[in-house]
Amino acid sequence: MGKQLDTAIELFKDIMIYGTERVIKSIDHEVFHDYSPEQLHMMQILSKTEGVSPGRLAALQGVHKSAVSNRVKKLAQQEIVVIHGSEKDQRGKTIHLTDKGIKIIQTSNQVISRHIESLLSDQLEDEEIEEFIRIFIKLKSILKVEEDSQ
Structure with a gap:
């Protein structure tokens, strides 16, 4: 199982890196030109989590806190995110999407879903899609447990 798992991991990384790039670059929609x-x-990330600290955003994006700070500042200026002070710690902050930000992500998700569906619909059988769903649910559960324990 070791060699098979190594192959699966490599394929997963390739899809994460190159699949994301291919999808984003091949979509011609204003949301991908504007942001x-x-x-x-x-x-x-913000759409999936209710209030995230800048440090947590940096960890999830794999970047330095200064990169997150710059992104948050630009998005706040466009009224896409808001920054709230923490009730527990006066220095702590959490970032939240505004209604405008939620609409942008909804649009982005719809466009990406339609694009991926057009790429895959003729390539995958129903049984293969069901197998993907089963595996992705299991992976999500495993990765979520690891996230919660940190």
Whole structure:
């Protein structure tokens, strides 16, 4: 199983790196012209989590806190995110999407879903899609448990 798992991991990394790039670059929609992939990624994180600290955003995006600070500042100026002070710690902050940010992510998700569906619909059988769903649910569960324990 070791060699098979190594192959699966390598394929997963390739899809994460090159698949994301291919999808983003091949979509011609204003949302992908108006916002960088990094900004959209940040908005995706915020759409899945209720209030995230700058430090947590930096960890999730794999960048330095200063990069997050710059992105947050630009998105706040465009009224896409808001920054709230922490009730527990006066120095602590959490970042939240505004209604405008939520609409941007909804649009982005719809466009990406339609594009991926057009790429895959003729390439995959229903049974293969069901197998992907089963595996992705299991992976999500495993990765979520690891995230919660940190």
